[in-house]
Structures are given as C-alpha cells and as structure tokens.
Amino acid sequence: MIVDLNLRGDLVIIVGGGNEGLKKVNSLLTQECKILLISDSTNRQIQNYVKQKKISFKKMRLVNANFLKKYKPFMVLATTDDKALNRKIVEQAKSMRCYAYAADDPEASDFAFGSVINIADTVQIAISTGGRSPAMARKLKLQAEQIFKKVIKKEDIYHIKLQDFARKAAKYKIQTFSERKKFLYSVMNDNHVKQLIQDENLKKAQKRVMEMLDNLI
Numbered sequence: 001m002i003v004d005l006n007l008r009g010d011l012v013i014i015v016g017g018g019n020e021g022l023k024k025v026n027s028l029l030t031q032e033c034k035i036l037l038i039s040d041s042t043n044r045q046i047q048n049y050v051k052q053k054k055i056s057f058k059k060m061r062l063v064n065a066n067f068l069k070k071y072k073p074f075m076v077l078a079t080t081d082d083k084a085l086n087r088k089i090v091e092q093a094k095s096m097r098c099y100a101y102a103a104d105d106p107e108a109s110d111f112a113f114g115s116v117i118n119i120a121d122t123v124q125i126a127i128s129t130g131g132r133s134p135a136m137a138r139k140l141k142l143q144a145e146q147i148f149k150k151v152i153k154k155e156d157i158y159h160i161k162l163q164d165f166a167r168k169a170a171k172y173k174i175q176t177f178s179e180r181k182k183f184l185y186s187v188m189n190d191n192h193v194k195q196l197i198q199d200e201n202l203k204k205a206q207k208r209v210m211e212m213l214d215n216l217i
C-alpha cells in the first residue's frame with residue numbers, strides 16, 4: 001500500500017552517510033521533519049546540508065544501537081553497509097515503537113520507498129514493484145516522467161494551489177460537505193478563474209474565489 005506520510009515536526013534518524021543515506025535525506029528534505037544523520041563519515045552533499053543547517057549531524061562510529069535510546073524518533077532508517085548493525089538498529093527502533101527501515105533488509109523493514117516523480121513540489125507520483133525490481137521501478141519512473149510532465153501542465157499546478165486556498169476558505173464559510181464540493185468544482189470550472197490562471201495571476205484568482213464565496217452567502 002502506498003501512503004503519503006505526514007512527518008511534519010517529527011524526528012527522523014538516519015544512520016549511515018553514504019549513497020543510501022543521501023538518497024533518504026533527499027526524500028525527507030521536503031517533508032518539514034527534523035533530520036538527524038549519524039555516521040562515521042559523510043559525502044560532500046551531506047556536508048553541504050549540514051552547513052546549510054538543513055539537517056543535524058553526529059559523527060560517530062557505532063558498534064550497537066544503544067544510542068537510539070537517547071532520542072524519541074518517529075522513524076529510523078539504517079543505511080550503513082554493515083548488515084548486522086542495520087539489523088540491530090531496526091530491532092531497537094521497533095522495540096521503541098518507531099517505524100524502522102534498513103536499506104539492505106526489506107523483510108525486516110516496516111516500509112519500502114517508491115520511485116517518485118516530483119512535479120513542482122506539488123504533485124508526487126510513486127511507482128513501486130513491491131520489491132520485485134528496484135531497477136525496473138527506476139526505469140519506469142524515467143519513462144513515466146516524460147509523459148506526466150506533458151499531462152500535468154503549469155495551469156494544473158496553479159489550480160492545485162488555488163484549490164488549497166479555496167477549500168480552506170470554504171471549510172470556514174460553507175456548512176455542508178456537498179455545498180463545499182459544489183463550490184470547489186465551480187471554482188475549477190469558472191472562466192474568469194481559468195483566465196487569471198492562464199495569466200499566472202494567483203493573487204487575482206484568489207480574490208475571484210473570495211468574490212464567488214461572498215456571492216454564495
């Protein structure tokens with residue numbers, strides 16, 4: 001099952017600062033969570049993230065998973081190249097009731113990563129082969145990316161941003177679900193809104209939404 005996790009404000013610990021650790025940091029950076037990376041060495045990109053204060057870093061050579069007890073993480077990702085250590089980290093994380101993952105151990109992990117197409121940080125499309133072939137998941141992503149980037153247009157991204165605005169305003173002002181739904185579709189199909197979005201004028205489109213909302217009441 002593919003789910004879109006809400007990690008906002010949560011602590012995620014990544015152990016291992018190599019290729020896999022970096023991939024996980026990159027997936028988490030847009031999620032507004034706190035990222036702590038623990039490793040005895042790192043690469044240049046990770047060092048840049050530390051300098052930019054996007055992640056916290058502890059340089060440490062681990063022999064077991066006891067260090068985890070000092071923290072209250074929501075999720076723990078073991079990405080070292082030491083299988084026995086990764087397994088110990090997963091076991092410790094599970095005993096602390098957090099979500100656990102090891103890059104080399106899908107059986108022991110609570111979840112797997114999909115191959116994700118990210119469009120304008122607004123739409124995510126995940127492809128999974130359920131562990132059958134990560135290489136094929138990547139290949140299909142690259143193929144599908146070409147298509148989705150044509151299908152999902154700049155206007156659609158603006159419509160999503162406007163819908164986000166409109167549904168927050170509607171929740172506050174319109175009492176019933178069916179009326180809110182009707183209103184949101186009327187915003188999507190309104191010719192004036194469509195024109196403003198064509199003109200990339202989100203501010204005016206938001207003003208138009210508020211007018212439409214006022215006209216309802």
Ligand SMILES: C[C@@]1(CC(=O)O)C2=NC(=C\c3[nH]c(c(CCC(=O)O)c3CC(=O)O)Cc3[nH]c(c(CC(=O)O)c3CCC(=O)O)/C=C3\N/C(=C\2)[C@@H](CCC(=O)O)[C@]3(C)CC(=O)O)/[C@H]1CCC(=O)O
Nearest residue numbers: 104106112113114115128129130131132133134135137138
């Ligand atoms: C999608 C992606 C997301 C990501 O990692 O963020 C991802 N793997 C990617 C690439 C990739 N990984 C590997 C190769 C080499 C070729 C190959 O093995 O096929 C390539 C291809 C390459 O690098 O070109 C090696 C590998 N992968 C796993 C193991 C452990 C094992 O199976 O035991 C080993 C070592 C095996 C060994 O030692 O031989 C396990 C998993 N990898 C998954 C996801 C989960 C299943 C997803 C699915 O099936 O759809 C799962 C189960 C758990 C997980 O890690 O989440 C990412 C594409 C990123 C992109 O989109 O660009």
Ligand SMILES: NC(=O)c1ccc[n+]([C@@H]2O[C@H](COP(=O)([O-])OP(=O)(O)OC[C@H]3O[C@@H](n4cnc5c(N)ncnc54)[C@H](O)[C@@H]3O)[C@@H](O)[C@H]2O)c1
Nearest residue numbers: 016017018019020039040041060061062079080081103104
């Ligand atoms: N899930 C996937 O898609 C996938 C893909 C490729 C590889 N892998 C697996 O992931 C694992 C990691 O791969 P990688 O390419 O990131 O390796 P890597 O060698 O680039 O990185 C390993 C990191 O772990 C750190 N580390 C190792 N032992 C440590 C210890 N005792 N204490 C602290 N830090 C320690 C190292 O300093 C290094 O930063 C491998 O076992 C590999 O089989 C998984």
